[in-house]
Amino acid sequence: MTHEREITEPVDLCLPGGRLNPEAVGWTRRPLHRANLRGWGRGKRWEYWGLVTPTHIVGLVASSLDYAGVHGLYVLDRASGQERSADAVVPLAAGTRFPDRSGAGEVAVRGGGLAIGIRQDANGTAIRAKAPGIELSAEVPLPAGHESLGVVVPWSATRFQYTVKDVGRPVHGVLRLDGVEHALDGFAVLDHGRGRWPYSVTWNWAAGAGDGVAVQLGGKWTDGTGSTENAVFVGGRLHKIGAELTWEYSRRDWLRPWRIHGEGVEVDFTPFHEKVARTDLGIVASETHQCFGTFSGRFRAEGGWVELDGLTGWAEEARNRW
Template identity: 30%
Template sequence: MQNEILEKGPLLTEEGSLTNPGWARDLILDYKRSAIRANKFRIKEWDYYCIINHETKKAIALTIADNSYMGLLSATYLDLNKPMQVTKTKIKALTNGNYNMPETSKSGNISVTQDGLYISFEKDNTSRILKVDCPYFHKGFNLKGEITLHQPDAMDTMVIATPFNKDKKAFYYNHKINCMDASGELYFGDEKVLFERKNSFGVLDWGRGVWTYSNTWYWGSASGSISNIPFGFNIGYGFGDNNKATENVVFYDNKAHKLADVKFHIPEDDYLKPWKFTSSDNRFEMDFQPIIDRNSNTNILVLKSLQHQIFGLFTGRVVLDNGEEIQVKNFLGFAEKVVNKW
């Protein structure tokens, strides 16, 4: 069942459960942190951006997260030609909402500095401005720059309100905005890294919710253009109970085309071996050739996180709502498997 949310209203009931589990093309349910009735240390709020230049194959990913018991800043620079990736992460204990994450993805600014890493996300009427400044980012090299993401007015996105079976007061409210073209520049040491609107595209992963302790999720995303028409997709599962809706959507010419279930077929012995993706409705069939594994393994007492975010090339086909078939070849994006106890 794919319950599409069409009416505005509050995200949560007075008891703290979801009013209307399902998916939407825009953020039309109102999230309020004050409406949460669960343990405050279970609240997790984050903004994650990833921007890829399809021509130079260079990318940047930035995260600001307030997971209540800790805050997290993270910056990743990738050069998929070499390939190489560098990630700098800073953690602060017991932030508990002090980052003041915006309660909507449509407005509000965030600016945080932690141990020399500065990240800022600003939102105006038509764009999102991302800034990063990190001295001594890698081997004495600094990372500094500013990128603007441009978002058309008439643009479908992916929103999902997902419950958890184990806890009625747990939920995940997620907004994914694909296919925003990007402009700006970074400096990685003395190297100038350009992002131009004709070849650079970004995605926002805006997440707010109350999570259960143990989860395994799968997520894949790509944003770009095919024959100068905006094209991208969001696929995934494991983010709670998906009986009311999946988060699987193809975006073509700024319109969303809803998919049923998508399955990740990941080699058991090596994340850098080729993957496959299949769908229950036969509308999303992809091969995936990995380039680099951005992985991390955190194990601190009761907190554990094993992450494999793989950047690579998608090749295959998707079928739109009207039956039109789009061929995809060597399309840059990423897919990940994350196991959390948090």
């Protein structure tokens, strides 16, 4: 299903001078890259965690864009459709801390009344976040044998991205909204990113999980690079998809059904809620439409077709000038 090279040993993302290490280009089943980025101005570092439970969806992002830290905490009440959020933009990304390896070390950011802390080790991840009226305490254990998708996307020797997409991890914890406690029992999705990006980029991303199956699909930003971030996980085992996929959706009505398809992939996505996020700082701007919903369809694995019906998650389009 894939032409890409699987990397099985630890590797540095960059050469000593800061350019992309050719030996880092490929994909992994567990985090093996050290993001030894150098220089300032085009570097991007982030951790995004999405938590999905029967009652709530939580999204939190800690990021450094070199010239700014852009952090956020978002909560959706699935029954009422009520959204709550807290966002912060910190000049020069002051006070941010990011490790150079996924799954190890600590992430810490704060600003504008928002604080996020993430501790990672071989056993899993602990997430703490606090904003006015919102407090999150969650544990995301790492099951034995669980695999994630790591991919290096090479636009050029000076523009490249390392991403880890870890989908379908169990999550347990407590969400407090204005002092009222809500139990968190569901699944979690990680988007770990380290790289040096072009100024203008558009991407699609879809992720969902349920009943021992998880799906991770991406598009647009990887087109033409020779790398993809497409995979299906069955029982925690990664099945890599090397084909570029076609995404069909309406930019006029984001809640219309989406279709994602290609070699061995037939996926339909039916949204039930749209989250819109916009940032406009002049020459720096972003617009994201993230739709939460359910998946149906199938994926062709080595042993035959795997049904994807009943998965819950999201599909999104993000446009960035950064």
